[in-house]
Amino acid sequence: MPLLSTLKYHLRSITSVILLGACAIYGVVISCVFNVIGQKRLSQWSTARCFNLIMGGILGISFKVINEHYLNESAPCIFISNHQSTLDILMLGRTFPKGCTVTSKKSLKYVPFLGWFMSLSGTLFLDRANRDKSVNTLNKGLQRLVKEKGSLWIFPEGTRSRTTELKMLPFKKGAFWLAKEGKIPVVPVIVSNTSTINNAKLKIFNRGEITVKILAPESLENIETKEQMNEFVARIENEMNDELKNNVGYSTPIDSTGVPQEYLDWLAKKQACDSTTDVETESVDVIDANVSANDEAVTSDNESTAVSADVEVHNITVSSSRKK
Incomplete structure (x- = not known):
């Protein structure tokens, strides 16, 4: 070689x-x-x-x-x-x-x-x-x-x-x-x-x-x-x-x-840093995904509560009308 x-x-x-x-x-x-x-x-x-x-x-x-x-x-x-x-x-x-x-x-x-x-x-x-x-x-x-x-x-x-x-x-x-x-x-x-x-x-x-x-x-x-x-x-x-x-x-x-050996050492160090950065990026993405999921869940609960409240108000209104 x-x-x-x-x-x-x-x-x-x-x-x-x-x-x-x-x-x-x-x-x-x-x-x-x-x-x-x-x-x-x-x-x-x-x-x-x-x-x-x-x-x-x-x-x-x-x-x-x-x-x-x-x-x-x-x-x-x-x-x-x-x-x-x-x-x-x-x-x-x-x-x-x-x-x-x-x-x-x-x-x-x-x-x-x-x-x-x-x-x-x-x-x-x-x-x-x-x-x-x-x-x-x-x-x-x-x-x-x-x-x-x-x-x-x-x-x-x-x-x-x-x-x-x-x-x-x-x-x-x-x-x-x-x-x-x-x-x-x-x-x-x-x-x-x-x-x-x-x-x-x-x-x-x-x-x-x-x-x-x-x-x-x-x-x-x-x-x-x-x-x-x-x-x-x-x-x-x-x-x-x-x-x-x-x-x-x-x-x-x-x-x-x-x-040169200096290049191989530099390349190994760079690849190690890149791998660490990728792992950190993936962790941040997972955290962001969890936060988004929680936000969606909270939003869904709020919407359900709002719907229930609307139904209750509607029922009360209907009942009042019937009594009259």
């Missing part, structure tokens, strides 16, 4: 790379077209949907999006979400709103097809070795998105976590200061842990469903000091971790073979 699982992992990984390349080629072509007709801001959205439909469809990966309306109602804004694996490309493919762009490390700019597409579509490339240059790139991108009422998608963890646990890496504050400078909100996005679907260490690459939950926009207009920013970032980070741990949880795999 481990051999078959490993073989499946490698086959699906190779397939995903081929599909990634094909979608990137589409991205290059469509970006050229949109640039010519003056609709460059639609390049990444169109290519993102291609990633979701083609890659997601063939690999058997679907998405459940909660509070999807925030994706299109919040611009201009900065979306912040947890960063886990290559499956984040599919997540962006499903959720990416029109007029949105992403940041990426500068080295990806030179990758054939993918880098070309990213360059043509307006991706903000950051040079991690040159902080001043990165800040300048972000400031220019910020001015553009505010002017065009677009949005920017940033992963505040700074790198992929690749974790099997329900927790995120500590957040960096750059995205939040950027939002403060642009006077725009941040929109937290929580993605379920995807280690149950794709995990290089465990050699698993399953079909399944990934949950994405978008929270309400958070304004930074009252942030004035570094201490206030630290408190704000800590609060957002804690809220996102709480949502991940208590609500969003793990992605649901079609095949549970070889999945």
Whole structure:
């Protein structure tokens, strides 16, 4: 069984790379077209949907999006979400709103097809070795998105976590200061842990469903000091971790073979809680049914009493009439 699982992992990984390349080629072509007709801001959205439909469809990966309306109602804004694996490309493919762009490390700019597409579509490339240059790139991108009422998608963890646990890496504050400078909100996005679907260490690459939950926009207009920013970032980070741990949880795999033990423990605990909730619900239903039955019985007794009283009054009336 481990051999078959490993073989499946490698086959699906190779397939995903081929599909990634094909979608990137589409991205290059469509970006050229949109640039010519003056609709460059639609390049990444169109290519993102291609990633979701083609890659997601063939690999058997679907998405459940909660509070999807925030994706299109919040611009201009900065979306912040947890960063886990290559499956984040599919997540962006499903959720990416029109007029949105992403940041990426500068080295990806030179990758054939993918880098070309990213360059043509307006991706903000950051040079991690040159902080001043990165800040300048972000400031220019910020001015553009505010002017065009677009949005920017940033992963505040700074790198992929690749974790099997329900927790995120500590957040960096750059995205939040950027939002403060642009006077725009941040929109937290929580993605379920995807280690149950794709995990290089465990050699698993399953079909399944990934949950994405978008929270309400958070304004930074009252942030004035570094201490206030630290408190704000800590609060957002804690809220996102709480949502991940208590609500969003793990992605649901079609095949549970070889999945992380943390997922199996979480699933067992969740099923136990669900069973307890079902029992409590059934008990409440029984109590409600008994109360309803008692109410009906009381109502029936009252009606019988009323009928008897009416009969007695009628008899008395009749008797009185006869005496007269």
